[in-house]
Amino acid sequence: MSYAQYLRQLLRPLGVYDVESRYLGGELESEGLALDGVEGVLDELQREANLATAQDWGLERIASLLRRRPPAATTKAMREALAALLRISGDSFTLEAINDTIAGCGVIARVEETKEPGTVEVYFPDIPGIPPAFDEIDKIISDIIPAHLLIRYRFWFITWEQLERNLPTWVDIAEKAPTWEELQTYVEPGTQE
Template identity: 45%
Template structure:
């Protein structure tokens, strides 16, 4: 890229032999290669310097600033989690702000104020305990103010839902449910 640019700049002067096998041509080739390398590195540094465009080193360095790594896997989700964590300040203690921060960290949860300094964290898209709950719990407890009492609420199939669906033990056995898989057979929310 830069080699062609240098050749186009120097060619009109007519004082350099710009053939590939000449000393001047080789020097232009070497300079162009060096400038291409520097240009690629600068593009990478610029990309990693901004949370919105970082893909690797920039995300890892930002995540190292926090007590726990966000529960996000893809670069896009990691960027969103970092942005959410960076928004936490003294004014972030409303249930809506806490809820946004938790979801921004890649955790599919909602925070509900229960009154009296209590907060319930629910996982509406997951039946039972979410995968990697230990990590998620630590992240949530790091995010939430220490004066709040936090209750984690997990969703399981209830007897009322079984009755409303008209389940019989015969249907449950025919579907080859185990007790563990049956209690996670929560009907989708409407």
């Protein structure tokens, strides 16, 4: 229902106004159109002001408050990443909270404590080799992990056993024609260890 119709319904029971007359009807239409426009602006403002529903400029404004933009490809992933970063507070420096924040930012990494004091180890369980865009991932992780901790990265590569299982013959390897870097990280989907 438009606001012009709403105004007519509001005034009709009073019995004083002829809401269908040319003069008053025109006035109600113009006021209704203005209120319809305000409603559209308020709907957009309400949507974009809430992180859970923001789709466009609301996400951009929240992201602009942060030092780095989270690596998110979709609107949903961006909402989750921003929510994870905004959850960081003075008590967010437990290992669980750090891993939650990193995962929430869309980085597929895990942080573990080491036996060496003041050192944590970061590894990428589902990504063989060095992840793509590692420089950006390193910056994001460095921003999340407390500054007094030394960060060591652990990367894994395919073993000969896994390679023989995935590509049992030289013909199989020749058909794929991988580079050495591709061969080091060649893992069939679902066969990560």
